[in-house]
Amino acid sequence: MxxxxxxxxxxxxxxSAKYHLSAWNNLANELGITLTDAQLDQLRGISRMDSLNMILKFGGQEDKYTEAEKEKFAAEKNAKFVEQIQKMxxxxxxxxxxxxxxxxxxxxxxxxxxxxxxxxxxxxxxxxxxxxxxxxxxxxxxxxxxxxxxxxxxxxxxxxxxxxxxxxxxxxxxxxxxxxxxxxxxxxxxxxxxxxxxxxxxxxxxxxxxxxxxxxxxxxx
CATH class of the missing domain: 3.40.50.1000 (HAD superfamily/HAD-like)
Structure with a gap:
């Protein structure tokens, strides 16, 4: 029942997914990573750090940054996202x-x-x-x-x-x-x-x- x-x-x-994907795409560009639409679509529904690690993997940079640096990137992405959703x-x-x-x-x-x-x-x-x-x-x-x-x-x-x-x-x-x-x-x-x-x-x-x-x-x- x-x-x-x-x-x-x-x-x-x-x-709100559009705000997430936009923020992730901006971060990827800053890291020198160009994401395809199909790659961006794979970020839907998964956690913040999992999304970041996937982006780094797409760009062949999975071993380039420390966990502290990754946390900083994720925080920067989230700040942009929070800024965007204020107008919802x-x-x-x-x-x-x-x-x-x-x-x-x-x-x-x-x-x-x-x-x-x-x-x-x-x-x-x-x-x-x-x-x-x-x-x-x-x-x-x-x-x-x-x-x-x-x-x-x-x-x-x-x-x-x-x-x-x-x-x-x-x-x-x-x-x-x-x-x-x-x-x-x-x-x-x-x-x-x-x-x-x-x-x-x-x-x-x-x-x-x-x-x-x-x-x-x-x-x-």
Missing amino acids: LKGLLFDLDGVLTN TPEDILPGIPQLLKDAKAQNLKMAIASASKNAPTILNKLGIMDEFDGIVDPSTLHRGKPDPEIYVKAQELLDLKADEVISFEDAQAGVEAIKAADQFAVGIGDKELLKEADYIVASTAELKLSEIEEVFNKRK
């Missing part, structure tokens, strides 16, 4: 999400955020939907990033629910893999081929209908 919904943030509730408003909530949250509340479903972003509370407050959620996974408590299932297991535990009682929403391949590794029902938002492991896939958030997702969820066994 469905009792809760778990959400990634960037690319699911709002398009409720208008930045993606289409279909307000109705989805409203329908979930009408069913008394619990909801939590499973995002690697340490800025999730700031973004949710800017969007005006912080109070909609019963919990937010603290990324600093995580030992492994997506596609490891840890973040989704923690989100489920925050709501005191079991894996077969939740539906989880993701726009990144690593995120969908994390959901499935947590043995949860995955809703993928985006490219059908990229997110093929998901149990239910839509091209955009505008197509999300809780009743239709639940219908598939209830038939899965």
Whole structure:
């Protein structure tokens, strides 16, 4: 029986991912690394340090910097990102999400955020939907990033629910893999081929209908 919904943030509730990717691209350029669109896309849904290490690997610089230098780069990237998200408003909530949250509340479903972003509370407050959620996974408590299932297991535990009682929403391949590794029902938002492991896939958030997702969820066994 469905009792809760778990959400990634960037690319699911709002398009703050564009600010992340822009900030990472700027940092890469400063380090003399040119990223392709495909490489940038691989940074979606993964943690800050994992993203940085991936960028350095793309540029053949994985062994060039100390951990202290890497921390400094990550902090610089985050400062630029935080500066950009200050201008976010409720208008930045993606289409279909307000109705989805409203329908979930009408069913008394619990909801939590499973995002690697340490800025999730700031973004949710800017969007005006912080109070909609019963919990937010603290990324600093995580030992492994997506596609490891840890973040989704923690989100489920925050709501005191079991894996077969939740539906989880993701726009990144690593995120969908994390959901499935947590043995949860995955809703993928985006490219059908990229997110093929998901149990239910839509091209955009505008197509999300809780009743239709639940219908598939209830038939899965």
